[in-house]
Amino acid sequence: MSDTAQRIQLWTRDLGSCLHATLATVLLHDGHDPVTVLGAPWEFRRRPGAWTSEEYYFLSEPDSLAQRLALYHPFESTWHRGGDDGLDELRDALAAGVLPIAAVDNFYLPFRPAFHDVHAAHLLVVYRITSSEVFVSDAQPPAFQGAIPVSDFLASWGSPNPPDDADVFFSASPSGRRWLRTRMRGPVPEPDLDWLGRVIRDNVARYRRESTAGIQTGVAGLRRYLDELCALTPGTDAAAEALSELYVISWNIQAQTGLHAEFLRQQGKKWEILELAEAAAGVDAVAHGWTGVRMTGAHARVWERHRFDELRRHSTELVRRLDAALEQLELAADVLSRSA
CATH class of the missing domain: 3.90.70 (Cathepsin B; Chain A)
Incomplete structure (x- = not known):
């Protein structure tokens, strides 16, 4: 080698x-x-x-x-x-x-x-x-x-x-x-407590902002997207296209979510801050919440199992987990502000 x-x-x-x-x-x-x-x-x-x-x-x-x-x-x-x-x-x-x-x-x-x-x-x-x-x-x-x-x-x-x-x-x-x-292309930032706090607050702020410029973003954008999916007419070409899109785009959104949870766990261990570990668990729950949405959509697309009631259930649970994780992240950011 x-x-x-x-x-x-x-x-x-x-x-x-x-x-x-x-x-x-x-x-x-x-x-x-x-x-x-x-x-x-x-x-x-x-x-x-x-x-x-x-x-x-x-x-x-x-x-x-x-x-x-x-x-x-x-x-x-x-x-x-x-x-x-x-x-x-x-x-x-x-x-x-x-x-x-x-x-x-x-x-x-x-x-x-x-x-x-x-x-x-x-x-x-x-x-x-x-x-x-x-x-x-x-x-x-x-x-x-x-x-x-x-x-x-x-x-x-x-x-x-x-x-x-x-x-x-x-x-x-x-x-x-x-x-x-x-x-x-330049020096990397020092991952100290100030930097970590800014990162968390910035991420939360992006999730809290409304969608703009034709892009669905944050919690509101995700809710709207999932509502659109659940309103599809089963068996149509439009449904097949939308379900294909769901499976493709959500993979790396899910991957980023899982990696963010690992990042929070790593930082929680490094700084010995319990709230970071709890936030990591919350974000990890969101990552795995994407699995139900992705797989239900994939089954509907490939096998024509158009269970949009099941998709709605998984979508509702995903958003619930996201709301809870954001609250945990805000709490962690407050603790970091006092610790920095």
Whole structure:
């Protein structure tokens, strides 16, 4: 195993997708804690109709994906598209000490269960390239780190990712030889009590604000979105489209929520503040509350089990847990103000 591979950690979480896993891999390689960088922010944002069928979808402006996921750190990313000499671009990035994150199709990856079976958009990290092999790191189960033939990588990286009935959620989204370049563009903040208090209050404030500029945000935006879902007419094309969107966009919202809970637990242990641990448990309950909403929607979409009464029940419980978690976070922020 190369020195580079030895410095790469396979990092993932049960509720996470390849988006957080690959960014965490890069952050760890560059000496940063992904739980702090990616776990500090917490929000709900949705722009109706603005989603793509990729495992790594997260609402952000062009070339601001990392910035949106790391609101409190100077972490940034830019999308690039490799041409005929695309591997040379990746080689150049590696030579500059950058780990490229490649958009791929699971259908062509020999180590994925979907190999030659299911088309689905995915991300992985490239850490070495030879004349015949590309060395990749993919923490999503089943975790893999090692070499695959150049031909397989190029097929996956350049795949049209056609529509696939076996995965209606993450197919129909071409890889297009895209790759993500990331960097920390400045000094990272000191995670002291003042910083932590500001982060918590800022997150709560975003959840308390009303939706603006065509984007559904915060508690009000989430309630409106869930009400719209529960009002769908079962069996219609509009319902199928909306339920597909739900499954895609909520994955990384759920992942961020779970990671924020881990961030709060980490900070609670560090500072020995009980209210942070209690807030972490509340946020963790929200993260797992998303499971009922996502899975009910997915079952309705794939198996036409249009149980919108069940979706309403899970949605009501999700919002209840969110309201409770926000109250716990406000209490924790008050304690931090007195402790700082």
